[in-house]
Amino acid sequence: MYEVGVIHGRFQVLHNDHLRYLEAGKKLCRHLVVGITNPDPSLTREDATDSERSVPINNPLTYFERHTMMRTVLAEAGLGLGEFSVVPLPINVPELYIHYVPLEAVFFLTIYDDWGRRKRQQFEMMGLKTHVLWERKPHLKGLSAKEVRDRILEGSPIDTMVPPATARLVEQWELRKRLVELA
Numbered sequence: 693m694y695e696v697g698v699i700h701g702r703f704q705v706l707h708n709d710h711l712r713y714l715e716a717g718k719k720l721c722r723h724l725v726v727g728i729t730n731p732d733p734s735l736t737r738e739d740a741t742d743s744e745r746s747v748p749i750n751n752p753l754t755y756f757e758r759h760t761m762m763r764t765v766l767a768e769a770g771l772g773l774g775e776f777s778v779v780p781l782p783i784n785v786p787e788l789y790i791h792y793v794p795l796e797a798v799f800f801l802t803i804y805d806d807w808g809r810r811k812r813q814q815f816e817m818m819g820l821k822t823h824v825l826w827e828r829k830p831h832l833k834g835l836s837a838k839e840v841r842d843r844i845l846e847g848s849p850i851d852t853m854v855p856p857a858t859a860r861l862v863e864q865w866e867l868r869k870r871l872v873e874l875a
Contacts, residue, residue: 696797697721697823700781702729702837703758704751705844705862706765707854709835716825717800718771725793726762727781731755735782749874750838752867755780764857783811786818795820803827845871 699717703710718724730751753761762778779792789795798821803809808827815822835853843850844867851859862868 694721694798694823696723696725696794697800698725698727698781698793698797699800700727700729700783702751703762704730704753704837705840705850705854705867706758706761706858707835707837707840709833710837711765711769711855713802713825714766715769718776720800720823721798722775724771724776725797726766726776726778727783727793728755728758728762728778729781729783731780731782735785735788749871750841752841752870752874753865757861757865761858761861764861765855768855768857786814789818797821798823800825804830804833841871844868845875 697717697720699714701710701713714724714726732755733751759778763773766776767773781792782788795818799815800823801808801811801815802825803812804827812822812824840850840853843853844862847868850862854862
């Protein structure tokens with residue numbers, strides 16, 4: 693077991709497969725640091741391996757909303773507030789990592805495509821210790837946040853796709869209305 697692990701994602705919107713990813717990382721460390729990527733639009737960079745990551749409709753939630761969602765979902769899943777931290781992680785600006793996450797931690801990731809391989813390569817080039825939780829072909833990825841956002845935009849139910857806390861917050865924040873405006 694690692695003392696501290698860092699796991700990351702945009703979590704736009706946090707769904708059940710995200711929760712499985714987070715729980716898999718937590719099983720391997722005493723304290724999990726959840727880095728929320730693309731925390732600030734001014735730090736978001738387009739990347740050729742996944743050009744859709746920076747599109748506004750794919751990033752409808754603010755950092756604060758994702759932070760709130762993460763803490764609420766993880767607490768609802770049974771994690772104590774002392775077992776995890778939630779921080780910004782500007783994934784496209786590696787020189788800033790030192791200001792947000794403990795660089796001596798192990799960095800967990802999953803790999804489905806070139807974007808995942810590029811992040812692993814970036815972490816390793818920085819001398820960070822990595823642990824790949826799993827590597828799968830893209831068609832075996834499972835849920836995507838885009839599918840969840842599309843269902844919200846259509847006005848379709850998402851209850852089977854997301855943790856209960858996510859569903860409540862999506863409703864409370866009127867995310868459908870925001871997605872319609874962005875579309």
